[in-house]
Amino acid sequence: MRDPKLALTYFLIAYLIGTLVGFITFLIHETVMWISLFTIMPIVFGYFFYRYLKNTRCNQDETLKETNNLIVFWIITSFILDAIVYIVFIPLISGTPSNWTFFIDQSPWIWLNYATIIFLGYISRLVYNTQLKKISGKNIT
Numbered sequence: 795m796r797d798p799k800l801a802l803t804y805f806l807i808a809y810l811i812g813t814l815v816g817f818i819t820f821l822i823h824e825t826v827m828w829i830s831l832f833t834i835m836p837i838v839f840g841y842f843f844y845r846y847l848k849n850t851r852c853n854q855d856e857t858l859k860e861t862n863n864l865i866v867f868w869i870i871t872s873f874i875l876d877a878i879v880y881i882v883f884i885p886l887i888s889g890t891p892s893n894w895t896f897f898i899d900q901s902p903w904i905w906l907n908y909a910t911i912i913f914l915g916y917i918s919r920l921v922y923n924t925q926l927k928k929i930s931g932k933n934i935t
Contacts, residue, residue, distance in 0.1 A: 795864065800849060800850065801864055801868070804846050805842070809871075812835050812838065812839075815834050819831075828903050832906070832910070835910060836914055839910070839911060840914045841918075843915050846864060847918065847919065848922060861919040862915075864915060869908050872911065873908070876904065880896050881896050
């Protein structure tokens with residue numbers, strides 16, 4: 795990975811936005827939460843995927859490898875943060891027991907979030923490569 799610090803920073807910003815939107819919309823209704831997350835998350839995470847590629851100045855030959863690295867890094871980081879936040883931190887604050895079945899209870903939605911990260915990485919790579927093509931006038935795939 796070209797810039798792990800930037801990758802983590804962008805992930806944490808996107809995760810914070812997603813978490814805040816999730817909490818706020820959960821207060822309305824759980825279904826509203828999932829709908830909003832699947833509407834906002836693609837925009838936010840897609841934007842930060844694109845920004846990462848642009849800010850690290852990946853060339854055509856590097857974008858696939860860098861996108862794959864970023865996808866794996868963000869899924870692992872998301873899984874760890876979800877466990878810390880929803881299994882440890884939230885129960886600790888609310889005084890309730892830890893929900894060790896969190897990932898099962900939130901199926902299939904939470905797994906779709908992780909799958910969305912994969913999809914967004916490749917879409918963002920396509921957009922980034924299209925921008926490179928416009929700038930350089932070369933055929934980039």
